[in-house]
Amino acid sequence: MANPSTLSSTAAAANAVSGKLEGPAGPKPRRPFKPSNIMIYGTLIIFSMYYLLPLYVMLVTSLKDMSEVRMGRTFSPPMDPTFKPWIxxxxxxxxxxxxxxxxxxFWNSVRILIPSVLISIAVASVSGYALSFWRFKGSEVFFNILIIGAFIPYQIMLYPIAIILRELGLFGSLGGLVMVHTIFGMPINTLLFRNYFASVPMELFKAARVDGAGFWQIFFQIMLPMSLPIFVVSMIIQVTGIWNDFLFGVVYTKPAIYPMTVQLNNIVNSVQGVKEYNVNMAATLLTGLVPLIIYFISGKLFVRGIAAGAVKG
Structure with a gap:
């Protein structure tokens, strides 16, 4: 006769094996493409194609020679890819x-971009920090002026700024354009930094004050280490706005120091010679590479910073 303990152990083992074969208990996983999600995924696909199709056309056209471009096969990939238009x-x-x-x-744009981004972010971060924790007399008035400045159309400021730059001796120089981009970038960036720092617990600031930390110690040792996402947001906003700017570049500089966007306009709208669409497409892609690369590298931090700096406060 079999030992009862052996039978019980065998039954337990069999039950365990059968349980493993049957799979995990609980509700079945949801299907990714339920009927209720068809509209959502369909809308996302349509909008993705809407934005990606022009980029695809630009890319394939830039890799064709003019004889293939004249064939009119706009959406077809290049039969014999060439990088001569890019060169x-x-x-x-x-x-x-x-x-x-x-x-x-390109190098003119780099010389404009780097100081404009660094100065505007540095000033805006300190201003946002001061408006969040160090409420001085008239701080609300100052903050409201910044808010108004963030929404003033640039076009109505062209002539007054031109007069100011002329009086300062900066009209037609890279320094003048850097100053313009720095000033126009500070209102929106100060708003972002102010809202981000306002989401930091006040108890942390008070504890630092009790320990004897001052304005700059709290800023550099406490605020900056936890502010990487909002710095990335500010950097992307500034890089995109400054690099893609055409209006200020064509108004406040001269041909020798035109930024990349102005030179792109001169290439695309040239009325001399044959219209080289492949070269135009390559030039357009080259002009847009810098902000695209920066966004793809820091995209996750951008989303985090927008959520923290644009919603709270």
């Missing part, structure tokens, strides 16, 4: 009296 757009295309492509404008 010409970068180093050979004429942008007025100069025929050195976009390379000159």
């Amino acid at each position: 010409k757009a970068w180093a050979e295309a004429c942008t007025g009296i100069n025929c050195d492509g976009l390379s000159r404008g």
